[in-house]
Amino acid sequence: MSQKKIHPSALKENDGIEQPEIISAQVVATIQQFRRKQPTAQELIDGILKGDKTALSRSITLIESTNPEHLDKANEVINACLPFANKSIRIGITGVPGVGKSTFIEAFGSYLTSIGKKVAVLAVDPSSSISHGSILGDKTRMEELVKDPNAYIRPSASGDSLGGVARKTRESIILCEACGFDTIIIETVGVGQSETAVHSMVDFFLLLKIAGAGDELQGIKRGIMEMADAIVINKADGDNIAKAKLAKTEFNRALHLFPAKTSGWIPKVTTCSAFEKQGIDSIWEIISGYFQLVQSNGYFEQKRREQNQYWMLETINESLKVNFYHHPEIEKLLEENKKAVQNNEISPFAAAQLLLKQYFK
Incomplete structure (x- = not known):
């Protein structure tokens, strides 16, 4: 019986001339250094006030961040920009x-x-x-x-x-x-x-x-x-x-x-x-x-004032919600109560009251 001929895969990479380095190590190092260096709040503020779109984009990224460490820096930028x-x-x-x-x-x-x-x-x-x-x-x-x-x-x-x-x-x-x-x-x-x-x-x-x-x-x-x-x-x-x-x-x-x-x-x-x-x-x-x-x-100014008041209250509501769900004790209790609610061991309303009572202790 004749032995079946095995064809090499078309995807096999044959040895050949080694390809040259297409990315300069120096360029990579420069980019990495640039990424590591984060602009200060003052640098961002100065850039925004000069009309720099890059500083604007970086600042918006900062305020969109969910990292708690970025909050103070974001608030500093916003407060400095408010008068303008x-x-x-x-x-x-x-x-x-x-x-x-x-x-x-x-x-x-x-x-x-x-x-x-x-x-x-x-x-x-x-x-x-x-x-x-x-x-x-x-x-x-x-x-x-x-x-x-x-x-x-x-x-x-x-x-x-x-x-x-x-x-x-x-x-x-x-x-x-x-x-x-x-x-x-x-x-x-x-x-x-x-x-x-x-x-x-x-x-x-x-x-x-x-x-x-x-x-x-x-x-x-x-x-x-x-x-x-x-x-x-x-x-x-x-x-x-x-x-x-x-x-x-x-x-x-x-x-x-x-x-x-x-x-x-x-x-x-x-x-x-x-x-x-x-x-x-x-x-x-x-x-x-x-x-x-x-x-x-006079309606323009009146509406702006009402909107400012509305957003103060909305910010309080949002901040309370975020703070509640990130509270260490609440995070643990929340998982326990979720399971208890699913197993009909406690009503959703009683579980919510228990969590809120713990939070406001």
């Missing part, structure tokens, strides 16, 4: 996934920089519920705006704690304002309660819609409509132009069903095509009209 903040207008933009938020923000942001504005985009990105990693797709989608020297885009993972992300976004606004950005755009995830959180930190709230997708009825929901200062029907191009005009009429009718805003502003409805960059200038005219009104009647 509050000199911008803050615009919140929301809409369901697929409405074209990123395309709209790129077109809108590019228009603003073309008229001399400095624009910072803070985008809260969805996180994977499985891996907890962020998609962080905004920088990929906003190809032109990310290269604009007068624009800054910062995506942040939404994670599991909406309150925590909202607080960090609020602090990021302060840093961006101190860095010289006069127009701050906050993009929401577009799902659930994130709109409420963003509404509490912006001056103007813009709701993006699309026509012909069953979205008109969703838009008439009381909560989101009451928050909106303007409704923009996007993708009003091609075959969608007629549908967009019809949707505009329907939304205008719906707005009349709601009570007048305390700001005295009457919400406007308009259409645009972010893809074709049509109607963007008229949206800025609406926003400018709003700011002229609220700055003249």
Whole structure:
């Protein structure tokens, strides 16, 4: 019987000429040394006040850190930047996934920089519920705006704690304002309660819609409509132009069903095509009209003061929650009580009271 011939694997690496070293050891050492050297709080503050985007990014990374050691340094940077903040207008933009938020923000942001504005985009990105990693797709989608020297885009993972992300976004606004950005755009995830959180930190709230997708009825929901200062029907191009005009009429009718805003502003409805960059200038005219009104009647300052008070209370709530769950004794007791609750040995309410009583001892 003939012996079967064994063929060598195509994946086998044959001996050959040794490849040259493509990475210089000196370059590696320089990079490692650079990474080890962390800038001081004062260096970050000086960089931000000079308009340095790298210092701004590093500072935002610092305030997003969950490392307790970074908290004091982050607070030092924020407190030093506070006197240079509050000199911008803050615009919140929301809409369901697929409405074209990123395309709209790129077109809108590019228009603003073309008229001399400095624009910072803070985008809260969805996180994977499985891996907890962020998609962080905004920088990929906003190809032109990310290269604009007068624009800054910062995506942040939404994670599991909406309150925590909202607080960090609020602090990021302060840093961006101190860095010289006069127009701050906050993009929401577009799902659930994130709109409420963003509404509490912006001056103007813009709701993006699309026509012909069953979205008109969703838009008439009381909560989101009451928050909106303007409704923009996007993708009003091609075959969608007629549908967009019809949707505009329907939304205008719906707005009349709601009570007048305390700001005295009457919400406007308009259409645009972010893809074709049509109607963007008229949206800025609406926003400018709003700011002229609220700055003249005192509502702008009143709302900012109310927001500051709200965020003080929210920060207390968030800090108490974080402190509670990181308390050494509570961590141990929590695991014991979780098992006891699962085994029906104690009610969830009694277990919660027991833990709280221990915490406030």
